[in-house]
Amino acid sequence: xxxxxxxxxxxxxxxxxxxxxxxxxxxxxxxxxxxxxxxxxxxxxxxxxxxxxxxxxxxxxxxxxxxxxxxxxxxxxxxxxxxxxxxxxxxxxxxxxxxxxxxxxxxxxxxxxxxxxxxxxxxxxxxxxxxxxxxxxxxxxxxxxxxxxxxxxxxxxxxxxxxxxxxxxxxxxxxxxxxxxxxxxxxxxxxxxxxxxxxxxxxxxxxxxxxxxxxxxxxxxxxxxxxxxxxxxxxxxxxxxxxxxxxxxxxxxxxxxxxxxxxxxxxxxxxxxxxxxxxxxxxxxxxxxxxxxxxxxxxxxxxxxxxxxxxxxxxxxxxxxxxxxxxxxxxxxxxxxxxxxxxxxxxxxxxxxxxxxxxxxxxxxxxxxxxxxxxxxxxxxxxxxxxxxxxxxxxxxxxxxxxxxxxxxxxxxxxxxxxxxxxxxxxxxxxxxxxxxxxxxxxxxxxxxxxxxxxxxxxxxxxxxxxxxxxxxxxxxxxxxxxxxxxxxxxxxxxxxxxxxxxxxxxxxxxxxxxxxxxxxxxxxxxxxxxxxxxxxxxxxxxxxxxxxxxxxxxxxxxxxxxxxxxxxxxxxxxxxxxxxxxxxxxxxxxxxxxxxxxxxxxxxxxxxxxxxxxxxxxxxxxxxxxxxxxxxxxxxxxxxxxxxxxxxxxxxxxxxxxxxxxxxxxxxxxxxxxxxxxxxxxxxxxxxxxxxxxxxxxxxxxxxxxxxxxxxxxxxxxxxxxxxxxxxxxxxxxxxxxxxxxxxxxxxxxxxxxxxxxxxxxxxxxxxxxxxxxxxxxxxxxxxxxxxxxxxxxxxxxxxxxxxxxxxxxxxxxxxxxxxxxxxxxxxxxxxxxxxxxxxxxxxxxxxxxxxxxxxxxxxxxxxxxxxxxxxxxxxxxxxxxxxxxxx
Ligand SMILES: [Zn+2]
Ligand SMILES: [Zn+2]
Numbered sequence: 001x002x003x004x005x006x007x008x009x010x011x012x013x014x015x016x017x018x019x020x021x022x023x024x025x026x027x028x029x030x031x032x033x034x035x036x037x038x039x040x041x042x043x044x045x046x047x048x049x050x051x052x053x054x055x056x057x058x059x060x061x062x063x064x065x066x067x068x069x070x071x072x073x074x075x076x077x078x079x080x081x082x083x084x085x086x087x088x089x090x091x092x093x094x095x096x097x098x099x100x101x102x103x104x105x106x107x108x109x110x111x112x113x114x115x116x117x118x119x120x121x122x123x124x125x126x127x128x129x130x131x132x133x134x135x136x137x138x139x140x141x142x143x144x145x146x147x148x149x150x151x152x153x154x155x156x157x158x159x160x161x162x163x164x165x166x167x168x169x170x171x172x173x174x175x176x177x178x179x180x181x182x183x184x185x186x187x188x189x190x191x192x193x194x195x196x197x198x199x200x201x202x203x204x205x206x207x208x209x210x211x212x213x214x215x216x217x218x219x220x221x222x223x224x225x226x227x228x229x230x231x232x233x234x235x236x237x238x239x240x241x242x243x244x245x246x247x248x249x250x251x252x253x254x255x256x257x258x259x260x261x262x263x264x265x266x267x268x269x270x271x272x273x274x275x276x277x278x279x280x281x282x283x284x285x286x287x288x289x290x291x292x293x294x295x296x297x298x299x300x301x302x303x304x305x306x307x308x309x310x311x312x313x314x315x316x317x318x319x320x321x322x323x324x325x326x327x328x329x330x331x332x333x334x335x336x337x338x339x340x341x342x343x344x345x346x347x348x349x350x351x352x353x354x355x356x357x358x359x360x361x362x363x364x365x366x367x368x369x370x371x372x373x374x375x376x377x378x379x380x381x382x383x384x385x386x387x388x389x390x391x392x393x394x395x396x397x398x399x400x401x402x403x404x405x406x407x408x409x410x411x412x413x414x415x416x417x418x419x420x421x422x423x424x425x426x427x428x429x430x431x432x433x434x435x436x437x438x439x440x441x442x443x444x445x446x447x448x449x450x451x452x453x454x455x456x457x458x459x460x461x462x463x464x465x466x467x468x469x470x471x472x473x474x475x476x477x478x479x480x481x482x483x484x485x486x487x488x489x490x491x492x493x494x495x496x497x498x499x500x501x502x503x504x505x506x507x508x509x510x511x512x513x514x515x516x517x518x519x520x521x522x523x524x525x526x527x528x529x530x531x532x533x534x535x536x537x538x539x540x541x542x543x544x545x546x547x548x549x550x551x552x553x554x555x556x557x558x559x560x561x562x563x564x565x566x567x568x569x570x571x572x573x574x575x576x577x578x579x580x581x582x583x584x585x586x587x588x589x590x591x592x593x594x595x596x597x598x599x600x601x602x603x604x605x606x607x608x609x610x611x612x613x614x615x616x617x618x619x620x621x622x623x624x625x626x627x628x629x630x631x632x633x634x635x636x637x638x639x640x641x642x643x644x645x646x647x648x649x650x651x652x653x654x655x656x657x658x659x660x661x662x663x664x665x666x667x668x669x670x671x672x673x674x675x676x677x678x679x680x681x682x683x684x685x686x687x688x689x690x691x692x693x694x695x696x697x698x699x700x701x702x703x704x705x706x707x708x709x710x711x712x713x714x715x716x717x718x719x720x721x722x723x724x725x726x727x728x729x730x731x732x733x734x735x736x737x738x739x740x741x742x743x744x745x746x747x748x749x750x751x752x753x754x755x756x757x758x759x760x761x762x763x764x765x766x767x768x769x770x771x772x773x774x775x776x777x778x779x780x781x782x783x784x785x786x787x788x789x790x791x792x793x794x795x796x797x798x799x800x801x802x803x804x805x806x807x808x809x810x811x812x813x814x815x816x817x818x819x820x821x822x823x824x825x826x827x828x829x830x831x832x833x834x835x836x837x838x839x840x841x842x843x844x845x846x847x848x849x850x851x852x853x854x855x856x857x858x859x860x861x862x863x864x865x866x867x868x869x870x871x872x873x874x875x876x877x878x879x880x881x882x883x884x885x886x887x888x889x
Contacts, residue, residue: 057217105357110160221247
C-alpha cells in the first residue's frame with residue numbers, strides 16, 4: 001500500500017482524521033511546512049516550518065525545555081506514574097525473544113507483545129485495557145549508526161500506550177489529550193513547544209492515521225490509530241480498532257537532560273566508568289557542538305561518513321580532538337549499547353550463534369571485542385555487566401536473576417572468538433588473493449567457517465557486504481522449515497472429533513466420511529496424527545493396517561495398507577497400544593529431559609526441536625557447547641530422579657492470554673500455538689509447556705530414561721538421543737551384554753596372542769639348530785621345512801617374519817651354496833622372502849617377482865636377496881607350488 005497516497009487522502013480531510021478535541025480546546029492551528037509541505041499542528045501561530053526543518057531542531061542539547069532532569073530509569077517512573085494515575089494498567093515488559101510469533105526472532109515494537117497470528121490474520125490480545133508497558137525492543141538494521149549519531153540504539157525502551165475503544169478503553173481524543181498532558185503536566189514542557197505532525201501507518205493489511213509528537217525537533221512519540229483494512233478507497237473499518245502509541249523512553253530522558261547524546265543519560269553509571277577509562281570529560285563544549293551538528297544533519301544525508309565529515313567541519317573539530325575524543329566516545333557508546341542489548345537477549349534465553357537471530361547477537365559481541373582491541377581499552381566485561389544490571393534492575397528485576405548466566409555466556413563466546421581469529425585470518429588472506437567472492441561463496445564461508453562478511457570487510461578481504469547476502473541466507477534457512485504437504489480436497493469435510501484428547505479409547509467404532517485411494521477420513525478417531533515432533537499411531541481400521549496418520553487443518557487422514565473400507569461404512573478401529581505407549585513415554589521424556597538439561601546446564605536451554613518415535617527419540621536443545629560425559633550423566637540422573645519422584649502430569653486448558661500471564665513464555669518450548677485455548681501440560685512447577693501430544697499420567701510410568709548419544713549438531717544447538725520405558729531396559733541389557741562380549745573377546749584375543757608369541761619364541765630358538773642340521777646334510781621334513789641339500793623352502797604358518805629373515809640370512813652367510821625361500825601370511829598379504837648364496841645357482845629376484853605376480857602383487861630385489869607379496873589369498877597354494885619347484889627344482 002502506498003503510504004503517501006493514504007497520507008494525501010487523510011490530510012485532505014483533516015477534520016475527519018486528525019482534528020482531535022484537544023486541538024480545538026487549546027486552539028492549535030494547522031499549518032503546512034513552508035519547506036516540505038507536511039501538515040502539522042501547533043500553538044505557535046508564527047511557526048512556518050515542521051519539526052524536521054525547524055530552526056529549533058535539537059536546541060535542547062545543552063538547554064533542555066524542562067525544569068526537572070530525569071535519567072532513563074527516572075523517566076520511566078514519571079511515565080508510569082502519569083498513566084497509572086489516568087487509569088492505565090502498567091504491564092511488565094514481554095521477552096525480547098519473540099517466542100509467540102514464528103515470523104519474528106525479536107520483539108521490535110510494543111504492539112508486537114499483544115499480536116497473535118491466527119492463520120494469516122493478526123489478532124490482538126491485551127491483558128488489560130488501557131495499558132502501558134516499558135517494552136525493550138531490539139532492532140539491528142541501523143547498527144552502523146549506533147554510538148555515532150547520538151540517538152540510535154540496538155535496543156531501546158518503547159513506551160507502549162495501548163487502548164481498544166470500548167467501555168474501558170478510549171480512542172483518538174483521549175489518547176492525544178493524554179500524550180499532550182504527559183509532556184506538559186508531567187514533564188513540564190511548555191505548551192508551545194509541542195508540535196503534532198500528520199502521518200499514516202500501514203502494515204499487515206490494515207492502516208490508519210497517526211500523529212507524531214515532537215519537541216524541539218526530537219520525535220518523542222507516535223500515536224497510531226489502526227482503524228481500517230483493505231485497499232484505500234474500498235477500505236472498511238476494523239471490528240477491533242486499536243491505539244498503538246509508541247514513544248522512546250531514551251528520548252524522554254534525553255530531552256529533560258539536554259546531554260550531547262541520548263547515550264549520556266540512558267546507561268547509568270556505566271558511562272562514568274567508560275569516561276574514566278578513556279580519560280575524557282563528557283561535559284565539554286566541543287562534544288555538545290559536535291553532536292548537535294550530527295543530530296541536525298543525520299536525516300539529510302544517506303552516507304553517515306558524509307554527515308560525520310560535515311559535523312567535524314561545522315563544529316571546528318581538530319584532527320587531534322577527533323582521535324582523542326570523538327572516536328573513543330563513539331566506541332564507548334557502542335560498547336555500552338551493545339552490551340545492554342546482549343544482557344536483555346541472553347536473559348530472555350537467546351544465545352549468540354551463527355543461526356537465526358543468534359547471528360545478530362554474535363555480531364554485536366564481536367563488535368564490542370573489536371572496539372576494545374582497536375581502542376586498546378582495559379575493560380572488565382563482567383564489571384560492565386554488573387553496572388548495567390544494577391542500574392536497570394529496579395525497572396527490570398528479571399535481569400538481576402540471570403546476571404551470572406549472562407557473564408558465563410559472554411565469556412565463552414569471547415574466548416571462542418579469540419580462538420577462531422587465527423583461522424579466520426588465514427582464510428581471509430586466501431579470499432583476498434582469489435579476488436571478490438560471489439554471494440554463494442560468502443554464504444559457504446559463513447556457514448562452514450563462521451566467517452562473517454563484516455569480518456572480511458574489516459580486514460579488507462572484500463570491499464562491500466553484498467546487499468543480497470542476508471536475504472539470501474534467510475531464504476535458505478526459511479525454505480528448510482517448510483514441509484511439503486500433499487494437498488487433498490478436504491474443504492467440504494467436517495472437523496474430525498479427536499478422541500485422543502478425550503477418553504482416548506484404544507478400540508472404537510467410527511464412520512467412514514471420505515476415502516481417497518489408500519487414505520481414509522473418519523468422523524472421529526483415537527489415532528494420534530503426526531504433530532509437534534510426535535510420530536503417528538499405527539493399528540487397524542476395518543481390519544486394514546494403519547501405516548500413517550496426518551492432520552490437515554482440523555481433519556485427520558489415515559493411510560491404510562492392504563485395502564480400504566467404503567464411504568459410509570461403520571468400521572472397527574484399533575490403535576496399536578504398545579507403539580502408542582512407547583511413543584507416549586518418549587514424548588513425556590522430552591519434557592523431563594528438557595527441564596533436567598536446563599537445571600544442569602543453565603537458563604538459556606530451550607527446546608529447539610524434538611522427535612518422538614516408538615523405539616527412539618531425540619531432543620535438540622539450545623546450548624553453547626558440546627556436552628561432556630559428566631553433564632550427560634547429570635542430566636540423565638536428574639531425569640530419572642523425576643521419574644522416581646513419580647510426579648503427576650497434569651493437563652489443563654487455558655485461555656492463551658491467561659496461560660501467558662500465569663506461566664510466561666516458557667510454555668512455548670515447542671513453538672507457537674495458533675489457538676485461543678491452550679493445552680498446558682505441567683509436571684508440578686518443574687516443567688510447564690503448551691503441548692498437544694500424548695503424555696503419561698505420572699512420571700513414574702516412564703520407569704527409566706537412558707541418553708544414548710549427544711552431539712553438537714549446529715552452532716548453539718545440541719542433540720540428545722534417548723530411549724525410555726521398555727526400550728531403555730532393552731538398551732541397558734544390550735549394553736551390558738555388549739560389554740560382557742567385548743570383555744570375553746578381549747580375553748580370547750589376549751590368549752591367542754600369548755600362544756602365538758610362545759610359538760614364535762620356540763621357533764626362534766630353533767634357528768641355529770636348523771641351520772646346523774641343513775648344513776650337515778640332514779633332511780628337515782619333520783620340522784615343516786622342505787630341503788634338498790642346502791636349498792630350503794618353508795610355507796608353514798608357524799614361522800613369522802622374524803624367523804624367515806633371520807633363518808635365511810644366517811643360512812646363506814654360513815654357506816654360499818645355500819639358499820632359502822619362505823612364504824607366509826602377514827596381515828592381509830601373503831609375503832615371499834628369498835635369500836640365495838652366490839654359488840647356490842638360485843636367482844632370488846626371479847623367484848620373488850614370479851611369486852608376487854601370481855599373488856597379484858609385485859616383488860623386487862637382486863639375485864642374492866629379494867622379497868615381495870600380494871593380496872590374492874586364493875592363489876596361495878599355486879604360489880607355494882611354484883616357489884617350491886623354483887627353489888628345489
Ligand atoms: Zn518540513
Ligand atoms: Zn508434550
